[in-house]
Amino acid sequence: xxxxxxxxxxxxxxxRAVRLGPRSVAALALVSAVGVAGFGWPFLAxxxxxxxxxxxxxxxxxxxVLVLLVAVVAAAISESGLGPKAVAMLGxxxxxGAALRPIGAGTAxxxxxxxxxxxxxxxxxxxxxxxxxxVTMFASALLTGGVGPWLPFQMLAMGWFAMxxxxxxxxxxxxGGAERAxxxxxxxxxxFAYGTVMNMAGWPFMSALxxxxxxxxxxxxxxxxxxxxxxxxxxxxxxxxxxxxxTVVLTLTLGPAVLRALRRATRRAAFETPVTFDAxxx
Numbered sequence: 001x002x003x004x005x006x007x008x009x010x011x012x013x014x015x016r017a018v019r020l021g022p023r024s025v026a027a028l029a030l031v032s033a034v035g036v037a038g039f040g041w042p043f044l045a046x047x048x049x050x051x052x053x054x055x056x057x058x059x060x061x062x063x064x065v066l067v068l069l070v071a072v073v074a075a076a077i078s079e080s081g082l083g084p085k086a087v088a089m090l091g092x093x094x095x096x097g098a099a100l101r102p103i104g105a106g107t108a109x110x111x112x113x114x115x116x117x118x119x120x121x122x123x124x125x126x127x128x129x130x131x132x133x134x135v136t137m138f139a140s141a142l143l144t145g146g147v148g149p150w151l152p153f154q155m156l157a158m159g160w161f162a163m164x165x166x167x168x169x170x171x172x173x174x175x176g177g178a179e180r181a182x183x184x185x186x187x188x189x190x191x192f193a194y195g196t197v198m199n200m201a202g203w204p205f206m207s208a209l210x211x212x213x214x215x216x217x218x219x220x221x222x223x224x225x226x227x228x229x230x231x232x233x234x235x236x237x238x239x240x241x242x243x244x245x246x247t248v249v250l251t252l253t254l255g256p257a258v259l260r261a262l263r264r265a266t267r268r269a270a271f272e273t274p275v276t277f278d279a280x281x282x
């Protein structure tokens with residue numbers, strides 16, 4: 001009697017490096033809720049709130065909370081199936097994304113790492129996408145010296161960016177030009193969304209006396225919303241547009257090759273393939 005190892009791949013189903021279980025979903029929901037509060041408190045807190053009196057402390061407070069929550073999310077996702085193969089792929093993709101980020105540093109909107117996050121999230125799923133986006137941003141901050149109270153906000157925003165690509169429809173069926181067009185459209189819109197969210201992280205801490213587009217803690221929500229829109233148009237529209245266009249161009253041109261490579265790697269890694277042992281008579 002001998003034991004022979006065999007593998008049985010799941011039929012016609014895209015492999016996922018991280019499967020989101022109930023605990024992982026709950027952790028992601030928790031960190032996202034705190035992130036929404038961290039980004040959007042100027043619009044959530046009334047003018048009479050004491051939060052406005054501690055506005056300068058807010059980045060550090062939310063930075064500490066978000067770092068802890070991102071760690072909780074990473075631990076929960078690892079418990080749901082982040083095995084050695086997925087860790088290895090996470091390291092390779094995060095290192096690649098971190099290396100791509102400095103290419104466009106200081107040049108309006110040339111940020112090629114975003115297209116890689118879109119394609120990786122699409123192939124490997126929303127759980128892996130969230131972890132990859134957060135880890136990539138952290139690694140790139142270490143590489144470029146961009147560590148500060150803004151880093152947890154960048155990690156969370158990039159995690160959302162990559163996770164959204166994993167939530168797009170048709171992961172197992174949609175292929176070819178239709179898939180690339182969908183990913184390019186998502187990348188275009190999400191690039192603007194990322195820039196807008198990151199504007200919310202820094203906009204409240206401008207001096208209200210310095211500009212008529214700065215956050216005014218005594219103004220009503222509608223007035224501050226108008227100020228924020230004017231701030232985005234005046235300061236980051238060009239950068240966000242460049243990021244969106246670069247993401248679309250790279251997705252359409254390099255997307256087919258990168259998607260094939262990622263899917264081939266996930267098939268060979270066989271993240272979800274169970275190993276069974278069948279008894280065979282000699």
